[in-house]
Amino acid sequence: MKYRWVRFKSIVERIVGEDRLFSGKFIIDPYQKCDMGCIYCDAAEDTVFIKSNAMDLIERELDGVDGLIVLGSACDPYQRIEKKIGLTRKIISKLIEKGKPFHLLTKSDLVLRDKDLISSYDGASVTISISTLDEKISKFLEPFAPPPPKRVEVVKKLRLEGINAGIAIMPFIPNLTDKEVEEILKITAASGANYIIYEYLELKGTCRDRFFEFLRKHLPTCVDKYEKLYMESYKPVGYDVKERIKRACVKYNLRMGFKDE
Numbered sequence: 001m002k003y004r005w006v007r008f009k010s011i012v013e014r015i016v017g018e019d020r021l022f023s024g025k026f027i028i029d030p031y032q033k034c035d036m037g038c039i040y041c042d043a044a045e046d047t048v049f050i051k052s053n054a055m056d057l058i059e060r061e062l063d064g065v066d067g068l069i070v071l072g073s074a075c076d077p078y079q080r081i082e083k084k085i086g087l088t089r090k091i092i093s094k095l096i097e098k099g100k101p102f103h104l105l106t107k108s109d110l111v112l113r114d115k116d117l118i119s120s121y122d123g124a125s126v127t128i129s130i131s132t133l134d135e136k137i138s139k140f141l142e143p144f145a146p147p148p149p150k151r152v153e154v155v156k157k158l159r160l161e162g163i164n165a166g167i168a169i170m171p172f173i174p175n176l177t178d179k180e181v182e183e184i185l186k187i188t189a190a191s192g193a194n195y196i197i198y199e200y201l202e203l204k205g206t207c208r209d210r211f212f213e214f215l216r217k218h219l220p221t222c223v224d225k226y227e228k229l230y231m232e233s234y235k236p237v238g239y240d241v242k243e244r245i246k247r248a249c250v251k252y253n254l255r256m257g258f259k260d261e
Ligand code: SF4
Pocket: 034, 035, 036, 037, 038, 041, 042, 043, 044, 074, 075, 076, 079, 107, 142, 145
């Protein structure tokens, strides 16, 4: 893995249209690309760019920002390099100082490092993503992310600090995640999570090749099913688990969506 410090022209991006999943109005990514290596993700690359002038840009660009800022919709703000350089920590300190609400999306337990900051601020939310509870499959799919049970523990710890936190089933992998939906929602509820979000696996460009390579190696009997599901689009066609998730949410008394739908 290579890391390069690069000056960027800007860091705060306005979201055009409605952000159905995370309710954001703006995006801040401390890094470009990600070192966690998830095979289904187009941010997983061999080189990560660290925004060397991030704090100058934030100082300059934050004043006009009014609305929820999402950190992590493209690249994980708590990816491995963050442990060493703490750029996300500096950014959220600044957001808190300026009174800007933010929503962190991550797979990493490193977010717990910053719970002193996050728990002191009403405007912070944290969403932890998982796709499966199967540690073996997760290791193939998300080699550098913490095991899923550890991620659920993170939500529990955040909730114990009174932090608004939930779980995103992202990506929701057809024929894999659906076998575990009930169990995922059950442990999500047990963790004290405030909500659950989900979004289907998208297979674009090189992610598609990497994912099919994974299937051929580890789940060869599923290759045909996926070829059919993803024949016409990068999203699964004719696949819908909304009602199933809705029913499980009612059963476990969980809110579906970051905000009430
Ligand atoms: S942690 Fe998130 S951003 Fe990073 S490679 Fe995995 S899915 Fe992509």
